[in-house]
Structure formats: C-alpha cells, structure tokens
Amino acid sequence: MPTDEWELNRMLHAGLVTVPRDDALVRMRRAASEPVWAQALIVGIAVTFLGVFLILPLLTVFAEGLRQGVRVYLAAVTNAEAGSAIRLTLLTAGIAVPLNLVFGLAASWAITRFEFRGKNLLTTLIDLPFAVSPVISGMIYVLLFGAQGLLGRTLAAHDIRIIFAVPGIILATTFVTFPFVARELIPVMESVGSEEELAALTLGADGWQTFFRVTLPKVKWALLYGVVICNARAMGEFGAVSVVSGHIRGLTNTLPLYVEILYNDYDFAASFAVASLLTSLALVTLVAKRILGGKVEPAEMALREGTQTKREAA
C-alpha cells in the first residue's frame, strides 16, 4: 500500500485503488481540498513561473555555451584570459572568505556574549553591506583609495596601488560579503546560550579551550553554512568589483567581469561558456546549502529539546 498521501490520492483518481466511499481518510481529504480546476490552475501558474524565470535561463546558459560545439566551449574556458579570471576569482574568495569567517565569528561572539555600549549600532552596521548598493560600496573605495581620493596621494607616494588592482578587488569583495557569516551565526549562538561556556569556565578551561571544545562544535554547521553562501557571493560579486577593478584583461578581471567583457565583444559562445562555470558554482552551492541547512536545523532542534527527551531506565 502506498503510504504517501499524495500518492494515494493520485491512485484513487486514476482508479488504481478503490476505497469504500465512507472511508474517514477520504472524507477528510475531500473536505480539506480545493476543486480540481483550482488545484490545476495554482499548480500550473507555479510551474510556468518556475519554468520561465528559473529553469529556462539556466538551460539557456548551458545551451548557448555549447551552441558552437564542445571544442569552442572548452577553448573558451581554458584560454589564458579565462584562466587568469578563474585564478583571480579563486584568490579573491580565498582571502575574503577566511577574513569574513574570522570577522563573523568575532562579531557574533561579541554581540551574543557581551553587553556593551553601542551593541545595537554594531548589530545594525553588520547589515550595512546588505543595505547599500554594491556599486556604492565600490565607489566608497574609489573615493578613499583612488588617485583623486582621500588617501590617494599618500598611497601613490609609497607606490601602493589599490584601485584598479587586485587589493581593491579583494577589499571590495570582503566588504560586500561581510554580513553572511555573522548573520548566520548570531541567531544560532543566541539560541545555544552561554551556560555551557560558563560551565567550561568553572571546570578550569581557558578561553581558547572553551571556544574550541564547547562553542565551535555547537555552531560548526551554521558556520559552514555561512561560509558556503559567503563564498558564493564572493565569487559572483559584480557591482562593487566592477567599479574598483578597471577591467584590465588578464590582470584585474574576475569571472563575472570577464563574462560581461566577452558579451560586450559579441563573443556570445565564450561568454555563455564562462557564465556556465559560475552557474555550476551556483548549483554546487545550492546543493551544499541544502545539505548543510538540513544539519543546522536538527542540530539546533536537538539543542533546544535538551530538557525534554526520552528517558532511559536506570
């Protein structure tokens, strides 16, 4: 017998199984469900929407990338310029993500474990990069470090290049992706509470031991989850990076910028081929997110349920 309700319903309609008309289960479902045409309409709208706005573009990216054959596709993603864009993207994410991992941990630790003046301000400021348009984030860096900027002269005197160079890209990316880890950690650390940390303290553990043995094991899934989405954004960031990079081919092009350049050059096949790399990253991220999201939830639930679980006979 099918145990799934939906499956049972489907089989009932198809006449594959018959159930006495007065079956309580059937009556209950009848009472709760909408007319068939309404169901069909709602499902139809949802499927059409998904298809047109999500699945079709996704398929288009891969289809366009492969339109001129596998050879062109491979050439587009393996040539020197693409290689340098990939390397720069990996380098940027490789620096921005660990930085934000540390920042995020420190910020959420400070916010959930201490009472201090300006705590609300800090909590609000963490969201600033979400609130500001990425283009403006990039502009801020140009105004600060650019040739005509506030620190421009000093930097030029010491021959330090930030804008239109790799450091600017890394700075802008770090800024834009700052909230992801902290936002993910704060609610989890709040719900976990600090009692166990205090217990560790009374048992003689020092700050590091408490962090590594008590705090970290409890927030690790949330932390990893935050890192995954932080990474996705770091690799995919366009606006802020576009402003500070200067689009120097082979030098300051990240993958998203490279896609745009190829597209503007009417090199559609190559553009879509490189775009498919980013799309694949998105798909991998979604899968990772799904897996980790599943781990964060039960872990949190187990923590909350702590007080009321099954008993064991002594």
Next chain:
Amino acid sequence: MSIEVRNLRKSFGDFVALGDVSLRIEKGELMALLGPSGSGKTTLLRIIAGLEIPDCGSVHLGGEEATGWSARERGVGFVFQHYALFRHLTVFENVAFGLRVRPRRSRPHKEEIRARVHELLELVQLGWAGPRYPAQLSGGQRQRVALARALAVEPQVLLLDEPFGALDAKVREELRRWLRRLHDELHLTGVFVTHDQEEALEVATRVAVLNNGKIEQVGAPEEIYDRPATPFVSGFLGNVNLFHGRIHDGRVYIHGTSVAVEDGNGVHIEGERAMIHIRPHLLEINTAPSTKGAFPATIRHINSAGTRVKIELTSEWGDPVRVEMDHERLRSLGLKPDAKVYLSPCEKRAFVYQI
C-alpha cells in the same frame, strides 16, 4: 574551604539584586540560600563562583581575598540549574572535561582520567551511562552527571543553583537525601540555592533566608523555623495565622485573649501595637471556653485528607484562621462545619513583631 562575602552589592539596571549582603560559611557546612524568586540568592551564588562581578564588596575563599579571581582560578564546583551539560559530548567526556583541559603539567594520564571518571560515575550511580549522550538521560540522571562533572576537578567548594528545581517530586526527594549523604562522605563545603523551604530545612546544616536582596536571617534549620527573626521569615517557612494585638507585661493580648510570650521575643515592645504570627498547629481548638485565654471562631471547612487535618475557620472579628491537628483529636472533639469553637494559642510559641 570557608567562604565569606562582605558588603556585596549588585544591580542589574534599576533592579537591585543584592543590597549590602554579608555572610560567612564555615568549612564543611552545607548552607542553603533560601528565598523567593528575585530575592538575589542566585546572584549571590554566581558571585561566589566568579560568574558574576559584584558592584562592590568582597569575596573571600579559605581566608584569602578572591574578589578579583576569575571563575577558573577559584576552583569551585558549580552545578547549574539546567545542568548545562555539554550536549555534543558523551557522559564520559562531560565528566572528563575538567581533567582534560588542565595544563599539560598537572593533567592526569589517560588511564588515570578513565579510572577517575568511572569512579565518579559509580559514585553517582551512573556507571552504565558513560557512552550515552545527555539527551538520552532523564532529568535526575543529568543532574547527577552535572554533579559528577563538577566533582571531577576536586573542588573544595561545591555550589548548586536550584539543584532539584526542574525535577518531579519523587526524584527530588531521593536526590535530596543523596546530596546530604554525599556531603557527609566528602566533607565538602557546599552552598545551594532553593526556593523550597522544606528542601532547605531538610538538607542544609544552616540556612540563610533572603528577601529583596537582603539577608533576613541566618541560622540552623530549627532556629529558623522555631524563632523566625522577621515576619517575612516566619511567613516564608510555613503557614502562619496573622493577628494584631498589644504587649503588656510579657503577655500579648489579642482581642482580650492573652498569651505568654517567650523572653526576648518582642517583649521589649511594651504597650505597643504588635503583629503576631501563630503556626496552624500551635492553635488549640476546644468546644467550650477554657480557663486559658481563648477566642471564639466558627468552623468553615474541614479537610481530613493527608496525615494532618486542616481546618479553616473565621474568627469572631472576621479574619480567616487555619488550624492543623491530628485525626484522633478531630474524632474526639467531633467537629463539624459551622460549629462554634474556641481557639487558644500554645503558650510561648507565638512570633511577635513590632509594626
């Protein structure tokens, strides 16, 4: 190790949790901090443990000033109200935690840790539970794991925050007796917080009663129960009947009925209006006015379920009065609701307070 706190004050915003509290706990004592919620008892315990910093005042452990010491330097065992077990570690690892985090020099050998943890788990009757996780244990079992974990670091002082608060009545009773035994065996100095007067009187060697951030009275359980220093203490430790009267010549007069007052218990407030607390079992019921002072009252309700009979009455002047007696006495008096009876307080057992 003795514990002493001097002139502790602690506020949380506008709320005064402790207002000038001083208390000395001798080595080997098991002290109960008893009080209603918000009385500051938990704050006091956490300050002793170093988990809370007082606004002013000092903490002394074993005669040494310890106010500035951190929680890990104080070497006290702390059992949290909700156990605070490490949920991601097994029971064995929970108990071993305090030994594993020691600096390399003083950390026991692996085998030693194993032996010590097993010994402690046996002590709390959970030898079988080592590989389990806290979530797989009942409340009472978790409480005992928390205790074993605190004892693992061999503290000289054991602090327990509402140790039996979250447990059902039967388990609580069992753990109380067990804690008392453990204290006798290990000769620890112990302090526990409770809002349950029965628990405090039964388990502790001395009791400190707190109210509104101040200590109302400190003393042995009998002392606290028999000679409550303030109306709050007498009311918090058990049911009392409240009367108003005057004091004259060593006797207190309640609506024309006089009763002798024990020396030193309010007699100095000669001629003043006074508040008199009398426990329900210290009021005697008679069906006829006796030669002793007695005042009339009408029986409203008789509840004879339980070991003692509880009778609710209304005094002649309209106040509710509660009396307790044994079943035999009820039978011999043949009391029925609405009967008119006479109440006489036991000599020298009333608590008298100045208003």
